[in-house]
Amino acid sequence: MSKEHDILTTPIRIGSRGSQLALWQANHVLYALRDAGHAAEIEIIRTTGDRMQQPGFVPPANLDGKGIFIKEIEEALEEGRIDLAVHSLKDLPTQLAPQFTLAAIPKRADARDVWVCEPYWALHTLPMGGRIGTTSPRRRAQLLALRPDVQFVDVRGNIDTRLKKLAAGQCDALVLAAAGLDRLKRAEWVHQRFSPDEICPAPGQGALAIETRSSFTDRDRAIRQAIAFLDHPETRFCVEAERVTLDALGGGCSLPVGAHCVPEFNKWRMFAQVVAPDGESMVQIETEATFDTSSETLGQWVADDLKSKGALDLLSLSAS
Numbered sequence: 506m507s508k509e510h511d512i513l514t515t516p517i518r519i520g521s522r523g524s525q526l527a528l529w530q531a532n533h534v535l536y537a538l539r540d541a542g543h544a545a546e547i548e549i550i551r552t553t554g555d556r557m558q559q560p561g562f563v564p565p566a567n568l569d570g571k572g573i574f575i576k577e578i579e580e581a582l583e584e585g586r587i588d589l590a591v592h593s594l595k596d597l598p599t600q601l602a603p604q605f606t607l608a609a610i611p612k613r614a615d616a617r618d619v620w621v622c623e624p625y626w627a628l629h630t631l632p633m634g635g636r637i638g639t640t641s642p643r644r645r646a647q648l649l650a651l652r653p654d655v656q657f658v659d660v661r662g663n664i665d666t667r668l669k670k671l672a673a674g675q676c677d678a679l680v681l682a683a684a685g686l687d688r689l690k691r692a693e694w695v696h697q698r699f700s701p702d703e704i705c706p707a708p709g710q711g712a713l714a715i716e717t718r719s720s721f722t723d724r725d726r727a728i729r730q731a732i733a734f735l736d737h738p739e740t741r742f743c744v745e746a747e748r749v750t751l752d753a754l755g756g757g758c759s760l761p762v763g764a765h766c767v768p769e770f771n772k773w774r775m776f777a778q779v780v781a782p783d784g785e786s787m788v789q790i791e792t793e794a795t796f797d798t799s800s801e802t803l804g805q806w807v808a809d810d811l812k813s814k815g816a817l818d819l820l821s822l823s824a825s
């Protein structure tokens with residue numbers, strides 16, 4: 506047994522939201538830790554974001570939308586009620602407070618967005634004025650850029666709730682992350698996986714983030730060592746570059762910004778899109794970088810390139 510097993514005398518406590526997808530993700534980490542010989546358990550934490558998805562929720566005046574799925578989880582981490590938190594990386598703000606660390610970023614699943622719609626098997630076969638259920642400003646803007654005639658309906662809730670609302674006719678189609686549907690074994694609902702140069706995914710989409718405390722107590726150090734084997738350096742590089750781009754454009758998951766980096770032979774390839782809310786104008790770039798480029802440099806390049814093409818003007822339209 507390695508040293509961290511001696512220090513970790515009580516089970517590793519994993520904090521998770523209670524949604525199906527969050528619990529799938531937390532269980533994925535739980536089983537990996539148990540396979541590695543650690544005792545571990547899950548603690549479910551209710552976040553502001555979860556409460557917002559309940560009918561009748563009245564948002565507080567000071568709600569800025571950033572980090573609404575993580576506030577209560579970070580509080581539990583800070584108070585030592587949990588040892589690590591499993592998040593969807595795309596829901597994490599681009600800047601973490603210094604007392605927290607992303608101790609592992611596991612191998613990314615399919616990062617793409619997908620089209621979910623039985624009768625119309627692709628976006629271009631949806632009839633004029635078709636209603637797509639998505640509240641994401643990025644997806645709305647990108648979809649309008651491809652199909653200016655489509656309409657949107659607010660379809661919220663967890664993945665099964667949204668699929669039920671689709672089946673009940675509240676909308677004609679959904680656009681969702683492939684990763685969530687794949688993880689919950691709902692891939693039979695997927696009719697088309699959008700290419701990232703068509704609908705560029707959110708920064709970090711499809712990746713998990715394992716957040717721990719940064720402190721150097723024996724236990725916290727042992728926790729980070731115990732989880733380190735789940736880290737996938739290629740994924741970490743890609744999502745860091747994507748998050749640097751988003752951060753340089755102002756951060757926040759409500760911006761209509763897509764960024765997607767992939768390793769390719771001996772280089773990195775990155776796509777990024779910034780779209781005006783009405784879809785009428787957009788800037789997009791595709792760039793390559795050698796493997797010795799840092800994620801910070803690549804992400805910053807991409808942001809600078811987008812800015813030089815007018816991205817900030819498009820983003821100011823979504824602020825107003």
Ligand SMILES: NCc1[nH]cc(CCC(=O)O)c1CC(=O)O
Pocket residue numbers: 593594595596680681682683684685709710711712713
């Ligand atoms: N914003 C909600 C959210 N956060 C993470 C995922 C999917 C899983 C992932 O992207 O890792 C989803 C649902 C969706 O966008 O369809």
